[in-house]
Amino acid sequence: MIHILTKENSIANHFISELRDKEIQKDSMRFRRNIERLGEVMAYEISKTFTYSPEEIETPLGIAEMHTLQEQPVLITLIRAGLPFHQGFLNIFDRAESGFIAAHRHTKKSGEFEIHRKYQNTPNLDERIVIVSDPMLATGKSLVLCCKELLSEYNIKELHIASIIASQEGVDHVRAFVPEAQIWVGDVDNELTSKSYIVPGLGDAGDLAYGTKEH
Numbered sequence: 001m002i003h004i005l006t007k008e009n010s011i012a013n014h015f016i017s018e019l020r021d022k023e024i025q026k027d028s029m030r031f032r033r034n035i036e037r038l039g040e041v042m043a044y045e046i047s048k049t050f051t052y053s054p055e056e057i058e059t060p061l062g063i064a065e066m067h068t069l070q071e072q073p074v075l076i077t078l079i080r081a082g083l084p085f086h087q088g089f090l091n092i093f094d095r096a097e098s099g100f101i102a103a104h105r106h107t108k109k110s111g112e113f114e115i116h117r118k119y120q121n122t123p124n125l126d127e128r129i130v131i132v133s134d135p136m137l138a139t140g141k142s143l144v145l146c147c148k149e150l151l152s153e154y155n156i157k158e159l160h161i162a163s164i165i166a167s168q169e170g171v172d173h174v175r176a177f178v179p180e181a182q183i184w185v186g187d188v189d190n191e192l193t194s195k196s197y198i199v200p201g202l203g204d205a206g207d208l209a210y211g212t213k214e215h
Contacts, residue, residue: 001182001183002171002175002182002183002184002185003045003182003183003184003185004185004186004187004188005041005042005045005184005185005186005187006186006187010041011041012038012041012042012186015034015037015038015041016034016038016164016165016186016187018030018034019031019034019035019038019164019165019202020165020200020201020202022203025202025203025208028208028209028210028211031208031209032084032209033084035084035085035088035135035164035205035209036084036085036087036088036091037088038085038088038135038164038186039084039085039086039087039088039089039090039091039092039133039162040088040089040091040092041088042088042089042133042162042184042186043088043089043091043092043093043131044092045184046073046131046160046162046184047069047092047093049182050069050070050071050073050129051069051070051071052067052068052069052070053067053068053070054066054067055067055068071128071129072093072095072096072097073093073096073128073129073130073131073160074096074097074098074099074122074123074125074128074129074130074131075089075090075093075096075097075098075099075131075133076098076099076100076101076122076130076131076132076133076150077098077099077100077101077132077133077134078101078102078103078132078133078134078142078143078146079100079101079102080206080209080210081134081135081136081204081205081206081209082133082134082135083209084135084209085133085134085135085162085164086098086133089131089133089162097123099120099121099122099123099125100119100120100121100122101119101120101121101122101146102118102119102120103118103142103145103146120146120149122150124154125150125153125154125155125156126154126155126156127155127156127157128154128156128157129157129158129160130150130156130158130159130160131160131161131162132146132147132150132159132160132161132162133161133162133163134162134163135163135164135165135205136163136164136165136166136198136201136202136205137161137163137165137166137167137170137171137174137185138166138167138170138192138196138197138198139167139169139170139173139192139196140166140167140169140170140171140172140173140174140177141173143161143163143170143174143178144173144174144177144178147159147161147174147178147181148177148178151178151180158182159178159180159181159182160181160182160183160184161174161178161181161182161183161184162184162185163183163184163185163186164185164186164187164205165185165186165187165188165189165198165201165202166183166185166187166188166189166198167188167189167190167191167192167198167201168188168189168190168192169192170192170198171183171185171188189201
């Protein structure tokens, strides 16, 4: 199942508009904060699918009957672009455990590329709800590689994949190869260039958030 935030009007549309705006992008602090805000919005939306338990909460004046989150998810992100997005999720699921994955794209002389996982640090994911976040879902190959390896290593109870901007091709790829995942995206663009840039997209999220990289 795929959930697209911009299908309905909300403040998420405004944050995504600012992320796309090439003039506002010049303020890297605001760019990071908007990614973080969208992590918060998406965490709230995903939280609606979780299980809650009735609980009596004692206030200074009496007892309130409330429903509280039964289980915290594990939050996993692909670094480096995913770090502010991850922080947004962590602001909402503030007792959640975290995991981090680094994936490297190796481009061949033919122009084709392979994805290799370079680093992974996660808690035990057996029987856990897992949210894997990456702000850009272009080809979907990095997310598929990471998610399939996590699924092969752990008996994950429930898997959510979260991105801000996705290409339709990337969404289709994830749905085909990780059908058990629920996909959450801010917006979906139709075009993907030969160099795997989403159009109109927003550019390189990692560079806009943290500066250009040499390697």
